[in-house]
Amino acid sequence: MQILNGSGVNKAFGGRKAVDNVDFHVDENEILGLIGPNGAGKTTLFNLISGAIKADSGTITYKGRVISGMKPYRICHMGLARTFQKAKNFPDMTVRENVLMGAVFGKKGTDNAAAERKTDEILSFVGLEDFRDKSPGDIALALQKRVEVARALATSPDVLMLDEVMAGLNPTEVGEAMELISKIRGSGVTIIMIEHVMKAIMSLCDRIIVLHHGQKIEEGTPEHISNSKTVIDVYLGE
Amino acid sequence: MKLINEYKANPKKLILPVLVAALLVLLGLSPNFTKPYATIMLGTIMMYIILSLSWNMFSGATGYVSLATAAFFGVGVYVSAFFGSSLSLPLLMLMGGIFSFVIAFLVGAVTLRLRGVYFTIFTLGIVKLLEQLMLYLEITFNKTRGRFVVSYTFTEVFYWLFILMILVILLSVFIKRTRFGLALKCIAEGEDAAMHIGIGSTMVKILAFAISSFAMGAAGAAMATRWTYIDPYIAFSTNLSFLPVLMVIFGGGRHVFGPLIGAVVFAYIQELLITDFPYVYMLAFGVIMIVSIIFMPNGIVGVIENIVGRIKKAKGGRKNADP
Known part of the structure; x- marks a missing residue:
């Protein structure tokens, strides 16, 4: 069952498209990873979902209700929480x-x-x-x-958005954070996480979305992502 | 709740409120045994207490520095000027408060999207805007700049200011213990985070701004009846925007009694300076301000808290000293 869904979401800052026509969905009780190089639009997408900023166009629905354009506190009351980078x-x-x-x-x-x-x-x-x-x-x-x-x-919350909770942590702490995240999911909470720590992303996530220059360039299981040529070209490789 | 019920848990904290209550009773009875001059001065001091406390209620709590105090005070002054002959003093104050509340609500809805220094500059602009607007209206329709206000005796004004001050003190204490007060605290500590844990920060800010303006307007309505003649420059004097800020900084804004002590001491110093050194008193103010910001960043109350904290530490340290 989809708990969160976005279609044709756009956001530009000045002339630069931070989020460019992105479609996404989140299934109930999954862990969805959001990865991409710096400036790919990951945090902007979080800000759009949590209501911190308004999308230029596109709709975001949560539990069947349109939440794009709502104030953050109302979105929070509906059960969508976030952390900050x-x-x-x-x-x-x-x-x-x-x-x-x-x-x-x-x-x-x-x-x-x-x-x-x-x-x-x-x-x-x-x-x-x-x-x-x-x-x-x-x-x-x-x-x-x-x-x-x-x-x-x-x-x-029913959905928890984690923005780089592992950035700056040492390997032991990353391990503890991973444990905590699985424990949170175990308690029935759906998780969307932005992360650069690949080990964590690959072992925790059910599904991963890759953003690059604001566009969604790939989506799929961790295995699919790590074998995708597009992803390797723009992100993992070089 | 810990934050809300801290006074219940610690009866020692009642000492200060009881002391203040005793002082207030004494103050309330003072017109019976002091000279008229003292009653006038105490009335002025109470006006400053009201303005400082109500300024602190919004700006101190949220960190949004407003310089619109004079604007709402001036609105109250003009309410008395316009309706003074047909309404009694308490009704004038109520009406001044309501007018200020409504204007603050509308202004807040527009300006509270601004943050930091932009908000501050805008609020100062409101004072100037209202001043110039009134000036234009008076000269265009009334053909003169000022007007006379119905006058009440100093003692009458004293008592109504006294009642207003008590209400403002009680409201200041009360708000801090409500969820509304907690929401304001969260906004001060991090508005983005506050919004994302379910606080409708815009509405909370607008409401707090309007509530604090109510008392400013009511105080303006009362003071106008003491002045007999007013014009836009008197009603919207920017001194009344800046002085409450300085008083709160001087007294310390974190505790309810900070603005109170700051206003008393500052207003008294002002009175002394203005009579003895009328030409340099603003200069002296500046020096006092700079010195107090450098040496007591948390105000007089901060200094007192520090001393109390050290005494407690010295006592506690001896008990659980590590071998």
Whole structure:
């Protein structure tokens, strides 16, 4: 079943097409990878889906409802959450308070007690209990990114968009992040991830979309992608 | 919730509110035993407290620095000028507040898409726009620049300002403990992230902007009845846009009592300087500002918190000192 679907999505900045007539879909409970060279339009596509920016044309539907043009907070309330490439944690709140904000505002009609419970649940789910009272600025990058993921998870999403959660992590941390991502999928959440760490993409994703200069140049299973001549030419090869 | 119920968890934090309440009672009774001069000065100080606290309610909470305070204050002033003869003082204040609220709501809907310095410049523009608009209207239709305002006694104005101030203090404390206040805090700490965890930031900002403007308009309506004569330059004096900002910086914006203390100290210094050194008082203000920004970036309250924090640390450190 398709949970998210985009057709003919376009976005230009000035004269440059950042996302050029892209069609995509995401199946329920899959992990979809989004790869491509820097500037390929991956983050722009995330911004279009999450409502941070508006598409010039094209439609994005989520659970059968058109979400293109909606405000980010409404899209979040509908169950679509995201993280940012550069972690945007709230600096003057503790780790726990950061996650709590997601739980308080993420779903309409969550009372305080439920939000508190949800927060503690998420903190232990992602393994941040030991850092709950720390400031997000005082912990390692891998943990900071984990706080972002936890805050997004606290909004109770059905679809979670992860923007390079592994960038800047060492191999051990990448392994831990991979474990976390499979665990999140295991809990029934659909995942779209942008990533440059090929090992992670190839072993986690059910399907991969390759973007280049804003265009979708290839789509398929990890095996298909790693054997595709187009992809090798523009991205992996040279 | 931890953030919301921190006062309940720690009764020690009640000391300050109780102290302030006692001072307020004393202040409320003061016209009975002080000279009229003191009542006038205290009224002015309360006006500054109202403006600083309501400025802090929006700008301090969100980090959007607004310089539109004088605009909403001026709207209140003109409400009194136009309707002063037909309405009582509390009704004038209410109406000044409502007019300011509505204008702020509309202005906010247009300008709160701007961020950072662009927003700040635009808000200052609103003051000038209203000032020039009123000037044009007065000269075109009234053939003179200013007009007389119905006047109330200093004591009457004092009491109504006092009531407004209490309401603003209570509202400032209350907002911080609501989800609305939490949403404002999230916006200040990272608006993009706030929007993506389900906070409708545009509406939250517009509402906070309008609520804070209500008190500014009400204060303007009250003060106008003390001045008897007003013109657009008096009503929309940009001093009232900048002074509350300085007072909040001076007192410290993170705690509700920061703007309060800042306004009291600053307004008192202003009064002293303006009577003794009328020509250099702005210069002296500038020096005080620079010194306080360098040496107490979190204001007077920040300094106090630092001292309290050190005392606590010294106590706690002895108890759980590592061998």
